[in-house]
Amino acid sequence: MICVCAQQKGGVGKTTSAINVAMLLAQAGRSVLAVDVDPQFALTRRLGIELGALKATVVDVLAGWVDPDEPIVSDVHGIDVMPATRELAGVELALAGEVGREIVLRAALEVLDYDAIVIDTPSNLGLLTVNALVAADVVVAPVAADDEGAAQGVAELRGTIAKLGRLRQPLPDLSVIVTKAKPRRVMSDVIDGALAALGLEPVARVPDRVAVEHADVARTPIALSAPDSAVTLAYRQLAEQLDARRVIA
Ligand SMILES: Nc1ncnc2c1ncn2[C@@H]1O[C@H](COP(=O)(O)OP(=O)(O)OP(=O)(O)O)[C@@H](O)[C@H]1O
């Protein structure tokens, strides 16, 4: 099962969702690889991976310089990680002129053997995100409860998925989650209304908690530092839903 966290709206919780879903799938006993395809490499950083110590990254895989298993950092809080660096932006540009440029990541991941692969993407619908979408079985699109534009972002993401056409059959499923949810706020109703108008029903609601930011700073995912928090519970339910797909696939 390959799950991609995507949404062109920035700061909505893509990286937070990718990290915590990966952790919770691992806690459920699955072998998990988290792949960072964001040139800002927040996932890599927030898992405490030191870039200086790396011999290779996802950059080298996409450029075709190393085998896909080479950059993998083993057992980072129980998951394996394919880290990223800033140079990813350059690789995206270089790929743009290549034949088969949208399927490079998918081809690389195909040779790896994991129960679940979770991919974090940048906040745009460029070639790196398209590479991730082409590899995806399910796309998790976070919509922040305080960000009206994020619902529009999902509509654009859905349009991009629909256009993958022959690059990805069957097309990946789109699951919307609401993040930074605050109960009884007017804006939450606005967001719910906007999603309903798009025919989308959120599959999870992750509450707004300052502990999530603390977890970023501490380089320890909230799923580990606060296993009983409402945020972890919401992500655990999401991970269970994603894991259930494994049986069908
Ligand atoms: N449930 C939450 N409660 C409170 N803060 C949150 C929550 N989820 C995410 N955040 C915070 O919101 C900010 C953005 O989250 P995150 O980095 O996961 O979003 P992103 O979509 O990956 O952003 P980018 O577009 O920059 O990649 C971070 O500071 C994170 O700690």
Ligand SMILES: [Mg+2]
């Ligand atoms: Mg991010």
